[in-house]
Amino acid sequence: MNTRLPLLLLPAAVFVLGIYAWPTLLLLRNAFNEVGPTGAMIPAWSLATLRDVFADGFTLELTRNSLLLSASATALALLLAYPLSLFLFRTNSRWRGPLAVVAILPMLVSGVVRVFGWLAILGDRGLVNSVLQSVGLISAPLKLVFNWTGVTIGLTESIMPYMTLALLAGFGRLDRTLEEAARSLGASPWRGFLRVTLPLSLPAIALAGGLGFVLSMSAYITPKLLGGGRVFVLATEIFEQATTNTNWPVSAVLAIYTLVLLLALLALAQLASRALAR
Amino acid sequence: MTGYLELTGLHKRYGESIAVHDVSLAIGKGEAVALLGPSGCGKTTTLRMLAGLVDPDRGTIRVDGADITRLPAHRRNMGYVFQSYALFPHLSVARNIGFGLEERGVARGDITRRVGDALALVHLAGLERRRPRELSGGQQQRVALARALVVHPSVLLLDESLSNLDAKLRDAMRHEIRSIQKSLDITTLFVTHDQVEALTMCDRIAVMHRGRIAQIGTPEDIYERPAARFVAEFVGRANALAATRDGGGIRIWGAAQPMNDPGWPSFDILIRPQRMRLLPSAEPTGDAMRVEGRVLRRAFVGDRVEVLVEGPGGQLTVELPSGGTLPEEGTAIAVAWRPQDNLIFPPDAA
Numbered sequence: 001m002n003t004r005l006p007l008l009l010l011p012a013a014v015f016v017l018g019i020y021a022w023p024t025l026l027l028l029r030n031a032f033n034e035v036g037p038t039g040a041m042i043p044a045w046s047l048a049t050l051r052d053v054f055a056d057g058f059t060l061e062l063t064r065n066s067l068l069l070s071a072s073a074t075a076l077a078l079l080l081a082y083p084l085s086l087f088l089f090r091t092n093s094r095w096r097g098p099l100a101v102v103a104i105l106p107m108l109v110s111g112v113v114r115v116f117g118w119l120a121i122l123g124d125r126g127l128v129n130s131v132l133q134s135v136g137l138i139s140a141p142l143k144l145v146f147n148w149t150g151v152t153i154g155l156t157e158s159i160m161p162y163m164t165l166a167l168l169a170g171f172g173r174l175d176r177t178l179e180e181a182a183r184s185l186g187a188s189p190w191r192g193f194l195r196v197t198l199p200l201s202l203p204a205i206a207l208a209g210g211l212g213f214v215l216s217m218s219a220y221i222t223p224k225l226l227g228g229g230r231v232f233v234l235a236t237e238i239f240e241q242a243t244t245n246t247n248w249p250v251s252a253v254l255a256i257y258t259l260v261l262l263l264a265l266l267a268l269a270q271l272a273s274r275a276l277a278r
Numbered sequence: 279m280t281g282y283l284e285l286t287g288l289h290k291r292y293g294e295s296i297a298v299h300d301v302s303l304a305i306g307k308g309e310a311v312a313l314l315g316p317s318g319c320g321k322t323t324t325l326r327m328l329a330g331l332v333d334p335d336r337g338t339i340r341v342d343g344a345d346i347t348r349l350p351a352h353r354r355n356m357g358y359v360f361q362s363y364a365l366f367p368h369l370s371v372a373r374n375i376g377f378g379l380e381e382r383g384v385a386r387g388d389i390t391r392r393v394g395d396a397l398a399l400v401h402l403a404g405l406e407r408r409r410p411r412e413l414s415g416g417q418q419q420r421v422a423l424a425r426a427l428v429v430h431p432s433v434l435l436l437d438e439s440l441s442n443l444d445a446k447l448r449d450a451m452r453h454e455i456r457s458i459q460k461s462l463d464i465t466t467l468f469v470t471h472d473q474v475e476a477l478t479m480c481d482r483i484a485v486m487h488r489g490r491i492a493q494i495g496t497p498e499d500i501y502e503r504p505a506a507r508f509v510a511e512f513v514g515r516a517n518a519l520a521a522t523r524d525g526g527g528i529r530i531w532g533a534a535q536p537m538n539d540p541g542w543p544s545f546d547i548l549i550r551p552q553r554m555r556l557l558p559s560a561e562p563t564g565d566a567m568r569v570e571g572r573v574l575r576r577a578f579v580g581d582r583v584e585v586l587v588e589g590p591g592g593q594l595t596v597e598l599p600s601g602g603t604l605p606e607e608g609t610a611i612a613v614a615w616r617p618q619d620n621l622i623f624p625p626d627a628a
Binding site for chain 2: 173175177178180181182183184185186187188189191192195196199200
């Protein structure tokens with residue numbers, strides 16, 4: 001091994017230490033501080049905040065909401081992104097390049113802009129409700145935003161491009177010849193997909209799923225704006241505590257709790273992906 | 279001729295280029311036929327049309343009288359051995375071989391028994407639980423063969439199946455596949471660009487060139503009586519000597535030749551290197567064909583020696599068994615051969 005190789009890591013290491021590790025350590029320190037009667041933070045080494053946060057039933061509800069929303073958004077996004085990625089991976093069409101760009105285009109648009117787009121589509125006077133009402137299928141507008149449904153739709157769309165890229169990267173083991181072999185052995189295209197293509201793409205699915213889940217868990221803008229203040233998740237609560245309530249210790253405890261949760265889930269996804277690649 | 283496997287007027291084009299041009303072929307039950315040709319000649323496309331992996335534009339495919347041209351691949355019951363073997367990496371050897379049986383709904387106990395038999399047939403008994411990547415190239419090849427054979431296919435199709443093996447193993451597998459094919463009496467179509475494979479493994483050879491079948495016949499036919507110049511040059515090696523006409527007589531490299539005039543204005547004569555012999559320049563040769571030249575180079579190839587001779591009309595190679603005395607490089611020499619070993623074709627347009 002080249003001894004100078006670690007030098008190449010130096011710029012990135014400095015950057016990560018300065019931008020990520022240091023603030024995280026500060027956050028960790030804040031978690032042990034206390035809040036005085038005036039609302040000001042008092043430096044201390046206390047476990048009171050930690051105890052309070054985990055004794056509060058609301059924390060459990062936030063966790064449940066975050067996990068459920070992320071799981072449903074990830075599952076939905078997988079269902080949509082998997083066929084799309086498979087098509088992009090396979091096609092020889094000259095539209096492949098443009099189509100791939102369209103598929104990841106949402107990544108390039110600001111989250112706020114995207115959310116306002118959804119409000120225009122899903123709102124009470126939005127595209128969907130106007131069309132359904134003018135056709136006469138419904139009399140009153142469907143509640144599609146400022147609730148669980150709206151957040152799920154928004155999250156699904158925002159994580160799809162990332163998952164499409166992850167799936168495309170993970171499809172390396174897929175081989176057209178293997179499907180042809182399955183066909184020659186008597187498997188219909190659908191059976192061949194179930195017995196060959198799907199099992200071989202499980203590692204990619206685990207990877208993309210892990211990524212989508214983590215992104216959903218840490219999403220703030222989408223649950224905040226499409227939830228309309230009625231959908232509470234860990235990310236929105238951390239922000240509320242830090243800004244509105246200026247309760248830094250609670251915000252810090254919740255942030256570190258979320259981080260640990262995510263790291264655990266990422267590790268699980270990694271393990272699953274490796275086990276499935278065997 | 280009617281056969282067990284019949285291709286009639288098969289045609290396939292990709293955009294502007296015609297991959298397979300009206301190919302017709304009848305193969306008897308239990309017969310092994312090689313589709314031999316250079317890459318891009320349409321042999322693999324033909325095989326893939328048989329397996330149902332490519333749709334022909336025109337033509338029909340019949341097996342045992344039944345038209346299967348439009349039948350989807352998974353209903354054709356053909357065994358296909360892929361060039362890359364295409365073993366399923368996520369399944370054990372046993373599950374790979376049993377794949378076709380599972381798809382056919384064979385009972386679990388029967389699958390186990392038949393997979394065991396198939397593994398024994400290809401001398402891999404005991405490797406049931408291995409994964410494909412834990413096997414050598416030769417073993418993977420055997421698994422692919424067992425997987426194709428275990429379903430009792432009506433036809434066995436092999437696509438360049440030996441080209442990924444090293445030379446020694448290839449020799450062994452050649453004989454093994456041939457003996458399995460004969461013992462199972464299975465109709466086999468074998469795509470290859472390797473003439474030795476075609477000559478040794480098959481009852482008949484169909485030489486393909488630019489999407490068409492240039493000649494079909496027994497290995498002896500193809501080698502001794504090539505129907506086209508392409509066949510003569512692709513199967514085995516041949517020296518091409520330009521013949522000229524001079525006052526009614528035929529001359530090669532300036533020397534008059536005792537042969538009949540085929541009547542064409544100009545033509546090449548092809549001769550196999552091992553059908554030529556060398557003799558001292560002064561020695562008479564009676565009524566044999568003969569040219570004069572100089573030894574340019576000698577190459578020892580183990581069981582034979584190749585002598586490169588240069589003359590007024592170019593160069594030619596003479597192949598001799600090793601062990602005899604050889605002329606020194608640079609000496610003047612005569613090359614002679616029998617007129618009946620001439621391979622003469624009309625000056626072709628292509």
